[in-house]
Amino acid sequence: MSFLSLLARNRLALAGLIVMALVVLLALVTPILPLADPDVTNTGNRFLKPFSEGALLGTDHLGRDLLSRLLWGTRLSLAVGFAAAVIAAVLGAAVGIIAGYYGGRVDNLIMRGVDMLMAFPYILLALAIVAALGPGLLNALIAVAAVNIPFFARNIRGITVGIAHKEFVDAAKLAGMGDARIIVSEVLPNVVPVIVIAMSTTVGWMILETAGLSFLGLGSQPPQADLGSMLGEARSALITNPHTSVVPGVMILIIVMAINLLGDGVRDALDPRLRSGALTRPMAATMVQRKGPVPDPQGDNVLDLRGLETQFHVKDRIYRAVGGVSWGVKPGECLGIIGESGSGKSVTALSVMGLVASPPGVITGGAVFYKGEDLVGAPYERLRSLRGREVAYIFQDPLATLHPLYKVGDQLVEAIRVHHHVSDKEARAKALGLLKDVRIPNAESRLENYPHEMSGGMRQRVGIAMALANDPEVIIADEPTTALDVTVQAQILSLLDTLRREKGLAIVFITHDFGVVAQLCDRVAVMYAGRIVEEGPTQIVLDAPAHPYTRRLIACVPELGEGKRALHAIPGLPPAVNDLPPGCAFAPRCDKATEACRQGEIALDAFGARKLRCLFPETELEAAQ
């Protein structure tokens, strides 16, 4: 049902369906329409123009009524095309199911043959078959069906292989069911939808191909004519009487286009990725739809977030990934942002430079001040010139975040040259220096490596080198050590710490691991469900966590610094950010929660150097004066 409604929502597919239905209907009723005999020649009335007396579409070179020939030809072309599609689908599916179900040597042998057939240029094979069987419509049909069998066989085999190893098939075998019965009762029902889709996308091709063979004179033989041979016969009169060519040609175009529209619609309606919108491309910068007042910058932070709100708009649902987050970093300072996955910490970090994938991401409020300049809603070109030059990122998994097909040297050189007009040679020298800065041994030869040729730790060093390429003021590190093992993690952390001291970098370090925060960060902000719940100097928060959630997070680290990363010690899951409960978002998982916690908005109150969003803190804090 949802499939049909999806199809209906796709207006083009619907148009295709309607046109196709009309054409099929016309073809079906052709025998009972009051038409002239399509094969009766009348040389006295040769080449009548369209709209002539008694011949709506005119006549052909033998004076035969074109309208009648068109409808009869359409009927024939459709029948042949559909027949070819059905034959190819049935035989191809049979071959594919046998290969996929039995596997082993049978599969090997069949697929070898299929590959051989697919090594042929397609139409050539059809020509060879017609050459052997001789010209004729039936032979053309056989040829077109035959050359399409490998396509179906390969598709269906893939699906069958997947099914043949499922438990229910094994169970049926154990129960003593015969192979034939298993195929019919277990395999076939799963394969049929695939066959239907494959047919809907190929029947257009089949009509075109049979028309093509007829056009060449190898298909339907006179006086019988399908659309292809009508075109073929009209070719000699193309210049003097073009209407005889245009009429059948346009008909083929209409039919094939309607089928293609319909086929695309069917495919799209069944593609789960299209349904979820996962195939939309992210734009160059996150969309901004800022409502409400723009806050003012405060303090002497290089990077300062004020009430940032970032949402994901998926269909009619709104996910408040970041719900009003404020923090800042000073030069040389390291701020840790910690939380479980889904807490909004990464989205906050990506929002800074407009890197949240959009659609579906939208920045809906607040401001991001870089040295006092608001970056939310800044022109793209301005944002781009700051990206990597002033604020640089280090991402989690460098195998996925470095380009797989460029050498790391070239990627470093590019990072330099997008912001500085230097020669390739100078940039290369600088890149070499960067690799040495991040303590990569044999830096010269490493420049020539592709990312997949390096170890995880080395790759992340490259990631850091790339972030350092333009001597940025701020580095935002989004879980840079999560994919690494513990010893490499410790090396990377100490490297970052040294670089921060040497270069006076401000670092925003995003992680879910308090052990990492303890090693590196001056201050830490704890995020839950898109908001900061506690913030303060690292050591003080570690010694005396005030928020129940913070306390649990710290309890998850068995021995500080050991880098135990799992967080499953906290029962329950973070709430879905499209459906936040009123009051404290942590209440469902908090064992101190009371009715008061669920009543309404709980503010992030300042207590000296600390901030807290909780009614019943674990540690009593002195209110700020």
Add this chain to the structure above:
Amino acid sequence: MGSYILKRLVSAIPVLLGITVIVFAIMALIPGDPATAILGSYATPENVEKLNRDLGLDKPAVQRYFIWLFNMMQGDFGRSFSLNRPVLDEVLDRFGATLVLAGTSFVLCSLIGVAAGVVSAARQYGFADKAITFVVLLGISIPSFFLGMMMILIFAVQLRWFPASGMWPIYGDRNLLVLLDHLLMPALALAVVATGVVARLSRSAMLEVLRQDYIRTARAKGVPERGVIWRHALRAAMVSIIPVLGIQAGFVLSGAVYIEMVFQWPGVGRMLVDAILKRDILLVQGGVVFVAACYVGFNIVVDVAQSLLDPRIKT
């Protein structure tokens, strides 16, 4: 690299053998007696028997296959009875024209198709995307032979911009300009469907790549959007586009037959159709094997190009 090419060449041998087996098997399907088919039903039994002996048809099929194969390996594809000349000579004469036509179409469909796909993806759901998507749909739905005829009608007959047919004028010079003048329309008509297919695939390959993390990295570095699309995303998307280009090469090579008919282009395709209608089986056999073998060779080139592009492929 050298060893990779060698490996690919060796792996092509069974494919080539398979092709000859398939072609031979198809031809062995011929209903009735081929000699009768060639000589017509009024031939005397003596003549039929003699021809059968000449063609080696009195021997068992397996033996016949190996004789045919060995002869081909020595460059003897047999003799065309309808043209009364060696099959290979005729095929080679014609193949050049087909290669010029299909090669040009292939270049056109690769360049235009990929560019259209990239632009379409970069402007997803924008005006350019919708316009390209529509044109592509039109392109893959129109029969190339009909398109060719309409092009002749408009650009050759009405506007007189290009000659209506042939590869060379009957009289006059044969230089590159003259060739291009004759080539443009047929090459375009042949390229349209393939271009549409390439554009569609390039669009979806680009959309897939644009969501990858390394594209975000490129943006985070401050690479301008043009560089992100054409340097970072396209390079990665090419890995899945190139195999499709290989398939399209086969498509234009064999689809050339329609265009050769419409534009009277003196290529292999037209030769094959004539041979089929005259039941000149040896000529069909030789032509099909030759073109299929060339296509296998081209696919090796595609694979090598792919391995050059993607360092992750073990060479």
